[in-house]
Every structure is written in structure tokens, then in C-alpha cells.
Amino acid sequence: MRSGLGLFLLGLASLVAAKDGRGRGDDDSYYGGGGDGDASGTSSAAASSPSATGAAASDATNSTSGLTGGSKCVGSYMCISGVINGSTVQYTMQSNGKANLGWMALGFGTQMANTPMVIMWPNSDGKITLSQRKAPGEVMPTVDSSPARVASADAAASDLSGTQPKLTFTIPSDGTTKPKLIWAFGTTNPNSNAVDASLEQHIESAATTLDLSQPISSGNSTADPVSDPNAAGGSDSTPLLPFQKMIVAHALLCTIGFLILLPAGALLARYARTFTSGWFQGHWIFQFAIAAPVIISGVAVGIAAVSSAGAMHLDDDHKRWGVAIFVIYFIQCAVGAIIHWIKPTSWTVRKKRPAQNYFHAILGIIVIGLAFFQVRNGYNEEWTSVSGRPPISNAANIVWYVWVVLVPVLYLAGLAFLPKQLRQERPTPKAPSEEYSLRPSYADEPRYSDRG
Incomplete structure (x- = not known):
């Protein structure tokens, strides 16, 4: 009887322990604990360094069902990805290593004028600055004091190590699975963690559309868009503005x-x-x-x-x-x-x-x-x-x-x-007789017979 009671108590303790382990797993966020940026502000500098690798975030993404997203390589220097998770979207911008990373940006629209943008760059202290900006046209964008959707840097999912650094942020979803985006890649770092730091002009930018309706599975690498085979060879057919x-x-x-x-x-x-x-x-x-x-x-x-x-x-x-x-x-x-x-x-x-x-x-x-x-x-x-x-x-x-x-x-x-x-x-040379006949005569010049 005592041995049976002991086995019952042992089994009950094991069940509680197993349930507690699963509960912690379910409580963990897909974003690896959330962004460190100040969600109450319009722009923020990340308060902590990004994870050394971001592999854990990638594994969590690839094993999580019910999420949708997509990746795309744009231009010559960067790839982007997005994952819809309920009411928020996680966007990742990753350099492919062909040029030095100064800063990267995503904008939610089809042209630079009046499009809300999220601009991110790494700092010398290993932290990340996120700046939400707008521009009236093809000029340097300035800080947007009241963006319609506030973005926050996701330091845990970002990765500044290696030759293909990536910058990640989360932002409330606008309800679409195929957002129209503009992107830009700059090679000159602002060398400042201030959200209103001056930016050197990008070396490449364009408009694109990202399909976020694809189910996330082990075959997707949305956390590392550069390594996602589905992102390679993407082409844009956005109509000219x-x-x-x-x-x-x-x-x-x-x-x-x-x-x-x-x-x-x-x-x-x-x-x-x-x-x-x-x-x-x-x-x-x-x-x-x-x-x-x-x-x-x-x-x-x-x-x-x-x-x-x-x-x-x-x-x-x-x-x-x-x-x-x-x-x-x-x-x-x-x-x-x-x-x-x-x-x-x-x-x-x-x-x-x-x-x-x-x-x-x-x-x-x-x-x-x-x-x-x-x-x-x-x-x-x-x-x-x-x-x-x-x-x-x-x-x-x-x-x-x-x-x-x-x-x-x-x-x-x-x-x-x-x-x-x-x-x-x-x-044309003239004959002597022609030259003589063409000489002008003057009425006041005395004739040869009158000279004496």
C-alpha cells in the first residue's frame, strides 16, 4: 500500500513537472522576449545588445505552426522578411555581405514622399538605433513625432555578428498580408545613437511587395532571409509612379x-x-x-x-x-x-x-x-x-x-x-583683263590725256 502510494505521488510530481515545462515553453514569446526599444516613443535606441546569433529565434519560428510570413531578396545588397504573429508583424532586414552595412530602412508605401519609414543602424557599443521617419519627397527623412504605428527594435532577434548582419523590429499589423514597401540600403553609418542623426544617401533603394501569406515551416528561414531559398531571385513589377x-x-x-x-x-x-x-x-x-x-x-x-x-x-x-x-x-x-x-x-x-x-x-x-x-x-x-x-x-x-x-x-x-x-x-584667281575691268573709276580723277 505504501509503495503504491509512493508510486502515485511520484507520478503526480512528474506530471506537474512536465506540465510546468510545457507552460514555460508556451509563455515564451516568438520574438525571444520582445524588443528592447521604447514602444511608447516614436523612435528608440535599443537598450541591450542583440543576440550573438539569433539561431534560437530562427528555430522557434520554423517550429511554430499557425504563423505566416515570407522572405525576399531586394536589390544587390539586402534581403527582407516578415512574419505575422497575431496583431503584430516582425520584419527583418539583412545584409548579404556585398557591402558594408551603414543603415537599412523599410517604408510602408510605394514612394518616398509621405511614407512612414523604419530606419535602423548598429552602433559602436553593439546596440541598435531605431528611428521612425518621414520625408516630403526625395530628401533625407526626418523623425516622425507621431507615427500611426509605433515600431520597436527586437534586439534578441537581431544579429550584428558575421558578414551578414540583420536588424529586426516589430510593428502593429495593418491587416494586409501583401504589404507594399519601399526599402533602402546605406553604407555610411551615422556614428550616433540619436534617432535624429543625419543619414548619408543610400546606395540603393526601390519599391517592392512582400507576400506574408505563406505558412511558416521548417523549409522557411524568415528569421534569416538571406539563407531562405524562397527569397532568392525575387523580382519586382511595381508600376512606375x-x-x-x-x-x-x-x-x-x-x-x-x-x-x-x-x-x-x-x-x-x-x-x-x-x-x-x-x-x-x-x-x-x-x-x-x-x-x-x-x-x-x-x-x-x-x-x-x-x-x-x-x-x-x-x-x-x-x-x-x-x-x-x-x-x-x-x-x-x-x-x-x-x-x-x-x-x-x-x-x-x-x-x-x-x-x-x-x-x-x-x-x-x-x-x-x-x-x-x-x-x-x-x-x-x-x-x-x-x-x-x-x-x-x-x-x-x-x-x-x-x-x-x-x-x-x-x-x-x-x-x-x-x-x-x-x-x-x-x-578664284582673276585674269589681268578681268581685274582691270573691275577696277573702280572715280569722277574726280583726271584723264591721262589731260595730264601735262
Whole structure:
């Protein structure tokens, strides 16, 4: 009897112990104890260091049923993931190690203007700063004093070790399983734990959509999006925003005007002037009658794009050089008109080419050369910087390299006609009798027979 009672008490104690162990497991949060950020503020600096690895959080995620989420690699330098857990969403931003991590950001919208953003960066003391910000346009965002959804840094799920650091935060869910997001990656650390620290411009950014409806299982690695096979090769097909469409129109119009019509007019003048006297008409039609409306339209659309995006005018080299080239183009057109309509005596009498003719030719070459530089800077740097879209395909580089070689080669080949042109412009020698008959006579000059 006593032994039976002892076995009963032993079994009861074992049952209580087992239940207590399961109870602690059920009480543990998916987020590994929750974020250390101040949830009552709009932005916060994490109060403790992130976990050394975050593997425990990953294992907890992969073994927890009922959760949904998804991962995606965006751009060239980072991957993102999100997990819906009831009324909150945990987002992870992870560097793939291709560039030094300065800061990473996620915004909840389709464009930079007026989109609430969560920006995070590591500090030298091993802690993390989370800053919620907004921007009126394509400018540095500033701290949002009253965000609609307050985010908090999740230090336990973050990991600053290794070559692929990750930053994690939680935020109340907005009820959607396919949020529209913007993201950015910067390589320059603010070197400050202040939530309003200045940020150097990102090296890459874009808009994307993240599918958070996929069930979390052992095959998902949402806690480490870089290692999630489902995140690789993600592509974005987000429609262009109005200001982005304006940028595309600006690029096309200015490329056609400066790199097609102007070189065509210059080549026509170089080749046709030795064969027909009507070369000038074709030259000015290309250079001004057709090119000017195209170029003016392109510049106007570019200015409108900057205004539509809420960005600043003339705040970078591309914009400043664009205005300079635009002005030089019209100076070139004015010089061409002066050369055609105002003929100096050195040309009309002695057929000696005036200095403004050489200036016009050299200035034209400079305009086209600067335009080549400007177009490449536009699609290679300015597009990703101001549009927030992925880089332009390398096909643009190939076309640019072919064209930047072909145009000068064609122009230099046309210089073979220069000796013929100079011979045609040389004054025609006159016979002595013709020269004598053309000498002017003066009424007050005495006749030879009257001299004595």
C-alpha cells in the first residue's frame, strides 16, 4: 500500500513537472522576449545588445505552426522578411555581405514622399538605433513625432555578428498580408545613437511587395532571409509612379535631342557642305527646328519630375550640369545664326575664315561630348538615386559605348573632305583683263590725256 502510494505521488510530481515545462515553453514569446526599444516613443535606441546569433529565434519560428510570413531578396545588397504573429508583424532586414552595412530602412508605401519609414543602424557599443521617419519627397527623412504605428527594435532577434548582419523590429499589423514597401540600403553609418542623426544617401533603394501569406515551416528561414531559398531571385513589377514616368520621358527626349539629332545635324554639315549649297538648310533644321522642341520638352519634363517627387532642384551634379548644357546649346545656336547672317569683310572679300566659325565648331563638339557624359550619368547614377527603382539594364551601357565610339569615328571620317572644302572656299584667281575691268573709276580723277 505504501509503495503504491509512493508510486502515485511520484507520478503526480512528474506530471506537474512536465506540465510546468510545457507552460514555460508556451509563455515564451516568438520574438525571444520582445524588443528592447521604447514602444511608447516614436523612435528608440535599443537598450541591450542583440543576440550573438539569433539561431534560437530562427528555430522557434520554423517550429511554430499557425504563423505566416515570407522572405525576399531586394536589390544587390539586402534581403527582407516578415512574419505575422497575431496583431503584430516582425520584419527583418539583412545584409548579404556585398557591402558594408551603414543603415537599412523599410517604408510602408510605394514612394518616398509621405511614407512612414523604419530606419535602423548598429552602433559602436553593439546596440541598435531605431528611428521612425518621414520625408516630403526625395530628401533625407526626418523623425516622425507621431507615427500611426509605433515600431520597436527586437534586439534578441537581431544579429550584428558575421558578414551578414540583420536588424529586426516589430510593428502593429495593418491587416494586409501583401504589404507594399519601399526599402533602402546605406553604407555610411551615422556614428550616433540619436534617432535624429543625419543619414548619408543610400546606395540603393526601390519599391517592392512582400507576400506574408505563406505558412511558416521548417523549409522557411524568415528569421534569416538571406539563407531562405524562397527569397532568392525575387523580382519586382511595381508600376512606375507619375514622377518616375516623367523621369523616363525626360531621359528619352534628352537622349534623342542631344545624342541623335545634334550629331545628325553636325555630320550632315561635315559631309554635305562640299557637295551642295543647301547643306546649311538641313543643318539648322536638325540642330534647331527639330532638336530645340525635343530638348526643351525633355528639360521641362525633368524639372516637372523633380517638383512632382518633392525633391530639391539643382541639388546634385546631374541637375546642375543639365542646366549648363541646356544654356550652352542655345549659345551654340545663337553663334550659328550670327555666322550665317553676319558676314565679316575678312570672309566676304578675302575669303579668310573668321574666328567665330572655329568657335562654333569646337563648341558644338563640346556640347555633344558633355551630353554623352550627362546621359550616362543619368541612367547609371541619377536614376537609382532619385527614382528608388532598380538599376537600368546593362544593355544601356552597351548602346552608349557603341554610340560614343561611332559618332566620333563618323565625324573624323568626314574630315577627309576638309581639303576639298578649303579649295572650294579659296578665292578664284582673276585674269589681268578681268581685274582691270573691275577696277573702280572715280569722277574726280583726271584723264591721262589731260595730264601735262
